[in-house]
Amino acid sequence: MAASTHSLSRLHLQIPSIRIPTSCNSCPSLSLSSLSSQNSFLGTLSFSITPHSRLFPISPTTKLRSITATISFNRPTSNPDNAAAEQAAKWSWRAIKSFAMGQLEARKLRYANTGTEALLMGIIIEGTSLAAKFLRAHGITLTKVREECTKLLGKGDMFYCSPMCPPLTESAQKALDWAVNHKLNSGENGEVTTTDMLLGIWSEKDSPGHKILAALGFDDEKAEELKTLSSKPGFHEG
Template identity: 70%
Template sequence: MAAAHSLSNPATISPVITQSENKSKPSSTSSFLKPHSLQSPWLGIKLSLQSSKPRPHLPNHRPITATVSFSLPTAKPDRVASTEKVPKWSRRAIKSFVMAELEARKLKYPTTGTEAFLMGILIEGTSLAAKFLRANGITLFKVREETVKLLGKADMYYFSPEHPPLTEAAQRALDWAVDQKLKSGDDGEVTTTHLLLGVWSEVESPGHTIMTALGFNDDKAKELTSLSSEPES
């Protein structure tokens, strides 16, 4: 009965609860002031959202600088040195050139040729030239397939240079594109269409051979030329 009386007396209950709460409290209350910590009124324990593992020290990264180029390699340095205003290459054409170099490295070829220009144009994919090729059934997969058939597979242990040098045909294709732009007398940039037609102008190059095998011809080249009257946006 004494035990029952003690349980019914609130005065005897509070010291027991207080003593139990004091035992559950941590020795230092400063931990409750840390960020991302919660005190659950239902469980009576502290829930921490912080990991107990120390965070690794991250070194300061050096800022990355990028240089934007508006010209591509030329075999006619006298043109650049002359007073003649040399037209700039379009953003899509420059990206196509960069993708061509990467594709040559991917295939482990020692040089960037006209066949790589075709693949670069298709990888960039948004230019009039790329859309015209796809509309005529010339896709990246088909060009890659024809390239391997024509040039073969490179040694799997060969490491292509970071910037595979241009073949003579590829360099002539670039210069042809600039020459055609200068002959037109129009303002604006040298576009991806000029680059593709430059590949077509190199009759004995792998790029021309692949285009012919996939159904491209002089009539399609004239059609593309007429479509390219509007500048690339």
């Protein structure tokens, strides 16, 4: 269980011993002292490489120095009243991947924000979770969701460049907050899963994600069926 537990409050990834030359007179300099972006789900993403170095074709005679890359995630809460509770919430790796895939999908569609429709597509793209399999079993596929999304929201401007991390819409943030609160209020000790995310999307009645699901045949009865499946003894999404 410990191995599969992920907290979005703080995550470090260190990549040691990437070989970069300390000097090269023929190549432009590369300075990546700090790159950062922020969204309300993952919070601040910072990427740093030290020391200052130059890019060049590596040769055996060149002096090399190791560098360390650090990626940090901080998840601020959108609701101060739930700050303590959200810090205790753990997210399954499938939920984290689904969010990342949803954010990428928003960029591919050239949308300015990551909405509930993008979160829904992220769940389907991840593909291995109970929620994704349940949707496919009921005929809700990525192609159909994209088609409904285009009908509802239109196509993105082909000349528009989406942010690196498109911020969450208000309804998407509420859907994720619902997922956290649902897990914590259930009294279960497990992780926030893609099922919680999907039910959170469904809880936002006026959101694009809810409307797309409804148009493709998802309803309250199916939501209860999914909730029942995820509540079976011994179920663990991972």
